[in-house]
Amino acid sequence: MNKENIRLRVNKRDYQLEIAPNRLLLDVLRQDLGLTGSKRGCDDSSCGACTVLVDGEPQMACLMLAVSYQDCEITTIEGIACEGQLEPLQRAFCDEGGAQCGYCTPGMILTARHLLAHNPRPTDQEINEALSGNLCRCTGYVQIIASVRKAIELLEKQESGVAAAGQGG
Amino acid sequence: MSLPSFEVVRPRTLEGALEELERHGPDAQMIAGGTDLVPSLKQGLFSPRVLVDLKGVRELDFIRFDREAGLELGALTTITRLAQSPVVAEYFPVLQAAAKTVASPLLRNMGTLGGNLCLDTRCLYYNQSAFWRESLGYCLKKEGTVCHVAPGSSVCWAVFSGDTAPALMTLAATVRLASPRGEREIPLRELYVNDGWVRLTKRHDEILTAVRIPLSSAGWKGTYKKLRIRNSIDYPLAGVAVAMRWASDGVCQDVRIALTAVNPAPRLVEAAARLKGKRYDPSLVDEVAHEAIRTAKPLRTSASTMEYRRHMVRVFVRRALNEVWANGPHC
Amino acid sequence: MGETTTQSSPIGARVPMVDAVDKVTGAGKYADDLTLPGMLVGKILHSPHAHARIRSMDTSAAERLPGVRAVVTGAETPVKYGILPVGHDETIFCVDKVRYIGDNVAAVAAESEAIAEHALRLIRVDYEVLPAYFDPEQSMQAETNLIHDDRPHNIEREYHHHFGNVEEGFAQADYIRQDRFDCPEVTHAALEPHSTLARYDAEDGTLTVWSSTQVPYYLKKTLAATLQMPEEKVRVIKPLVGGGFGGKSEVIPLELAAAVLARKAGAPVKITYTREEVFLANRGRPRQIVELKTGVTRQGKLTAVEARIIQDGGAYCGYGVVTILYSGQLLNAMYDIPNVKFDGYRVLTNKPACGAMRGHGTVNTRFAFEQQLNRIASVLGLDPVEIRRRNLLHPPCVTLNNLRVLSYGYPECIDRVVERSGWKEKYGKLPYGKGIGFAGSHYVSGAANPIIRSAMPQSTVNLSVDRQGGVTIFTGASEIGQGSDTVQVQVVAAELGLPLEQVRIVAADTARTPVDLGSYSSRVTFMAGNAAIAAARDAKRRMLQAVARAYGVAEEDLLMEGGRVLGRNGCPLSLTLAEAARLAAGPAGVLTARGSYNTPEESRGGTFKGAGVGPSPAYSYSAQAVEVTVDPETGRVTVDRIVVAHDCGKAINPMNVEGQVIGSVWMGLGQALQEVVDYENGRIKNAGLLEYRTASTLESPPVETILVESNDPEGPFGAKEAGEGSLAATIPALTHAIYDAVGVWIDTLPVTPERILRALQEKQQAEWKSPGTGARM
Known part of the structure; x- marks a missing residue:
């Protein structure tokens, strides 16, 4: 099988790679780029542990042929902490027990991130709907939902802080 | 589970895609969202030499509503966009209802309308790993000679498990198929063959490019009921789509009922015709719901029993009709 | 070991897990990474x-x-x-x-x-x-083509226990009930x-x-x-x-x-x-057929229980002998049952081997028992809560089969669930299609006897205090997502009066950490926790002795608090931990301490064959109320609310304890409603997460947790089990709620819509045949 030279943009960084066209993005991220935060949990694309953001939208890297995603901005869990600072969702998953074994956590956080970007004040039902493609086996989801709620609170505080600072300036 | 070896070609135009398909003939397979194909590749169900990746063919990604032509949906429209389309929500509620139930949010972000309509048929004896199928001695649909759900059967009973097809059938949708020979447009129901192995009338070198819903179907009340164990992720174990147009006095002017996941093809329920010209009547609804079971021939292709899936077809037809009709202006 | 703690104590603090940041950033490495x-x-x-x-x-x-x-x-x-x-x-x-x-x-x-x-x-x-054997009851008849040549009739192991005298017990009963329960195989499905x-x-x-x-x-x-x-x-x-869950x-x-x-x-x-x-x-929870017979007096007092249990173990032993023993042994230590008989068979079949899964061995027996108790209450017209209250243990006590129970928060669990769930206002009073059910369960806080018999401690911890006052715990205990590392950091920090940030942990590396038997049977908090406390006390004693010697003060006049060694009783001394550590390091230049835990002799059970499995230094208790809506036309069950009270002894980290309890309840719910490993001729038809359906967010109900703290006298700061004991009660509480909603009892799991519809049809047919029978009998 001929390898292809491809360009991938992951976490705002450009990579040039030579890969076989049958390689899945999940494997390329994990094996070639060392970005192991995206997990493989199933083989039938049911669990969502491999969730990455493709142009901001949560998708499953276990279904994606890497050669077909050269024009996209891919974000993995490693790409969301800003300058070493946890972002509110990450902070909240720590503080509210949203991560037990942690295996579903990267996918959960990325999916939740897309939700909050488009719907900053979701109802519990909307949170449930949004996360319904990411399976967790530890938490029964209760503390995951609480974590998302807490993140919303933190984001609101951040915003009102920014607003206050803006007014002050 | 490594994928088989293949090349990926990434045409940018429909013309280019058709050329690739023609060039590679039966060695080629199409891929768009990958949600159906990639897990099957992992299981060794297909071994294409070339994958024609349609994602770059942007001309197939559109939603157009025209006061004369009706609604046109490009085959590359993702299920998420379909479910979120205001036009679909306002004029074609049955389609929105069905789109919202497809798989999970993640899969809806990837899966396309074209892919959902051309979904491979599914069966517990088919959607298994190469190891599993080999240990059983394979099945009629793939590499074997016996249908394990209906031994002795000469047709494959794997079920069509798409959600959007029955909804579109109730709206009298047509699909456009492009090939190097030109384009043809056929009613969606004629896309399907009630044999899980044959599946589609689409020829290998044809690409399903668009779906068209006639303007006459706009504004029909409608709903979709889906039987599944989880309220996300799962394929349907049975699905019922109902669309109806009634007059201001509540008389049913036209109605269509379609079933999915209970046959190798999505099927329209003929008994729906009995409702035409009638006012809402619970016993008539019961009668049609009962008759709908005749259209459903589920075998043991998935979790849940045949009896229960048939029972649920009846319940869903009744509930769907009640939902779209009983709350009409007459009452 | 209960210790008075100050407000800033890490005991009882809702602190994030020590490895949480690694998990939310993707930096943490799992084996495949x-x-x-x-x-x-x-x-x-x-x-x-x-x-x-x-x-x-x-x-x-x-x-x-x-x-x-x-x-x-x-x-x-x-x-x-x-x-x-x-x-x-x-x-x-x-x-x-x-x-x-x-x-x-x-x-x-x-x-x-x-x-x-x-x-x-x-x-x-x-x-x-x-020829192959797939059904355990058929496999037990096998004469030829045995799965293992040294296991006649394909029986891996059988046990026959008889405590008291069940014949006499049944003779005293006013009502005897016999039922057969069938619980198919389920599996861990860790992600x-x-x-x-x-x-x-x-x-x-x-x-x-x-x-x-x-x-x-x-x-x-x-x-x-x-x-x-x-x-x-x-x-x-x-x-x-x-995730492990036993897998x-x-x-x-x-x-x-x-x-x-x-x-x-x-x-x-x-x-x-x-x-x-x-x-x-595999190594999942085996299919279990439970034939259960229970006798009670008119007042609902248990007189005798007899269980015949067949477990479909698959092709190898694995944990099987333990699984079958737990199934019988833990009929006890929940209620006061004067006569108990148990016949258990672990049977081999040509399927993947079963093993330990969350609630190991107890879950299906507990489902059967609690369901039967609820059925008995309904027949006798007793409140299901009341019948439980009439059969409580009176600890400290030792059960018929030599299980020692010291702390017993079950009565309080019952009371709090009754109160929070609105039980009295709801049970039997909700409209048709809505129901509420009740059940209890329990579990061990680690097995008192190790798998490989040994007199050596089950948990050991080394602890070092560096010259800057940083504390490192070296422990063999295995963090698998349940909070094992965090609980040890918390107890050590509490014991040494340190902020959590000053305590590091190195765990589960056999070349660097001392032995711990592992994460199973909910043993870590109790055993590794106690070992960590012992190590911390050892370090503390060394530091206080050194400071006392160096400054000529009495050791009793010193304490450790806020990261310092302070004088008390008028002694004005104040040293940093680093200073104390350097003093204690002395000429050796390094301060190391060690601690271990082994179960007390009195907790290790009896001497009869099979007595080794079941004994634990402490038992957790759980009571639950589950509320459901049942659609009688589709058989579909929606779980609306679950209230659970769990006696964890002491919640060292309430957030993590709640997480464990909710996770257990939720996993029980999966087994109750939809999970099953579906075999056909020994072939698993649903070996994937698409078809083995663990619940998504959308089917997962709100779970309200109440933590009951019975302060176990031997637990670390009073703590005991948290991660398994609440699983079992969910299943019978759910089936009870279905009964309350639509009047049918389901004795075969999972409770699929088909099963509910079939039961409703049968009930209707029975009522046509004999009109006038009450819906709730």
Whole structure:
């Protein structure tokens, strides 16, 4: 099988790679780029542990042929902490027990991130709907939902802080 | 589970895609969202030499509503966009209802309308790993000679498990198929063959490019009921789509009922015709719901029993009709 | 050991897990995330037959395939192993026979996954197919073609216990009820598939294995035995583990296969299971058929219980002997039952081996018992809560089968659930289609007797205090997502009066950490927690003694608080921990301390055959109320609300305890409603997460937790079990709620809509035949 030279943009960084066209993005991220935060949990694309953001939208890297995603901005869990600072969702998953074994956590956080970007004040039902493609086996989801709620609170505080600072300036 | 070896070609135009398909003939397979194909590749169900990746063919990604032509949906429209389309929500509620139930949010972000309509048929004896199928001695649909759900059967009973097809059938949708020979447009129901192995009338070198819903179907009340164990992720174990147009006095002017996941093809329920010209009547609804079971021939292709899936077809037809009709202006 | 704690004490604090940041950033490494230079991919060849003799095998074509670096078969690895000393019936690869579809036949290490998979297809195995047994009740009749030659009638083990006299007990009963319950197999479905990376260093003959294991020390022992190496040459490191629930609590074939391949190939080998292979490796909760007979007086006082339990264990023993014993032994220690008889059969079948799963052994028996108790209450017209209150234990006590119960928060659990759930206002009073149900459960806080009998402590901890006052815990205990590391950091910080940030933990690396038996039977908080406290006290004593000596003050006049050593009773001394540590280090230059825990002799149970399983230093208790809506036309159940009270002794970290309790309840709900490993002729039809349906967010109800703190006299700060005990009660509470909603009892799991509809039809037919019978009887 001929390898292809491809360009991938992951976490705002450009990579040039030579890969076989049958390689899945999940494997390329994990094996070639060392970005192991995206997990493989199933083989039938049911669990969502491999969730990455493709142009901001949560998708499953276990279904994606890497050669077909050269024009996209891919974000993995490693790409969301800003300058070493946890972002509110990450902070909240720590503080509210949203991560037990942690295996579903990267996918959960990325999916939740897309939700909050488009719907900053979701109802519990909307949170449930949004996360319904990411399976967790530890938490029964209760503390995951609480974590998302807490993140919303933190984001609101951040915003009102920014607003206050803006007014002050 | 490594994928088989293949090349990926990434045409940018429909013309280019058709050329690739023609060039590679039966060695080629199409891929768009990958949600159906990639897990099957992992299981060794297909071994294409070339994958024609349609994602770059942007001309197939559109939603157009025209006061004369009706609604046109490009085959590359993702299920998420379909479910979120205001036009679909306002004029074609049955389609929105069905789109919202497809798989999970993640899969809806990837899966396309074209892919959902051309979904491979599914069966517990088919959607298994190469190891599993080999240990059983394979099945009629793939590499074997016996249908394990209906031994002795000469047709494959794997079920069509798409959600959007029955909804579109109730709206009298047509699909456009492009090939190097030109384009043809056929009613969606004629896309399907009630044999899980044959599946589609689409020829290998044809690409399903668009779906068209006639303007006459706009504004029909409608709903979709889906039987599944989880309220996300799962394929349907049975699905019922109902669309109806009634007059201001509540008389049913036209109605269509379609079933999915209970046959190798999505099927329209003929008994729906009995409702035409009638006012809402619970016993008539019961009668049609009962008759709908005749259209459903589920075998043991998935979790849940045949009896229960048939029972649920009846319940869903009744509930769907009640939902779209009983709350009409007459009452 | 209950200690008074100040407000800032880490005990009772809702603090994040110590490894939470690694998990939310993706920085944490699980076994499959690890790589080594020159690493090869290992793949295992599985049997396509349920029962067959291996006539011959030809691996030459696979060996010749370019890129293949090693092929191993059973002939090279004939040493038998098993988690239990009485159950050594597995070999790394089958030697003479395969015993289930998926059994391990050979393995390949190659330069890529594709090459390894190709090589497997080149291995030719000539099988002589044998008749196979799939149903345990049929398997028990077998005379020929036995699964293991030394197990007549395919019975792995049977036990017959009789405490008191059930004949007399039943004679005293006013009402006797007999039912048969059928609980099919379910499995862990931890989100992380098993993965093992092994490296063998031929120069010094050492083997290093990184594995997704709950039991690194058992793995080390088994690696040494099966690879015929000295145990001191084997090092096992447990990276982050993506959930266990028992599925990683015994040695799993890939762990040994990876090591054998690495040694033979002379290069590191990683094997990661496909999800299908996770199902084939199994070790899930066995199908269990429970025939239960219970006698009560008119007032609802239990007089006798008799259980006949058949467990479908699959093809190997695994934990099976323990599973069947728990099923009988833990009929006790919940209620005061004067006469108990138990006949238990662990039966072999040609299916993947079952094993330990959350609530090991107790769940299906508890479902049966609680369901039967609810049915009895309904027949006698007693409130289901009241019948439980009339049969409570009166601790401290020792049960008929020698289980010692000291702390017993069950009565309080019952009271609090009754109050919070609105039980009195709801039970029997909700409209048709709505219902509420009630049940209880319990579990051990670790097994009092280790798997391999030994007088040595079950948990040991080393602790070092560096010259800057930083404390490092070295523990063998295995964090698998349940908070094992965090709880040890919390108890050590509390004991030393330190902020949590000043305590680090190094865990589960057999070359660096002292032995701990592992994460199973909910033993870690109790045992490793107590060992950590002992180590911290040892360090504290050394520091206080050194300070007292150096400053000529009395040791009693010193205390540790806020990261300092302070004087009290008028002594004005104030030293940093670093200063105290340097003093205590003395001429040795380093301060190390150690602690251990072993169960007290009085907690270890009786002497009868099988008495070793069941005893625990402490038992957790749980009571639950589940509210449902049942659609009588579709049979669909919606769980609206669950209220659970769990007696965890003391919640060292309430957030994590709640997480464990909710997770248990939710997993019980899965077993109750939809989960089942679906077999057809020994072949799993749903070996994936698409078809083995663990619930998504959308079916998962709100769970309200109440933590009851009974302060166990021997638990660390009073703590005991939290991660398993609440699972079992969910199932009977749910079926009870369905009864309350629509008037039918379901005795076969899972409670599918089909089963509910069928029961409703049968009920209707019965009512037509005999009109006038009440709906609720």
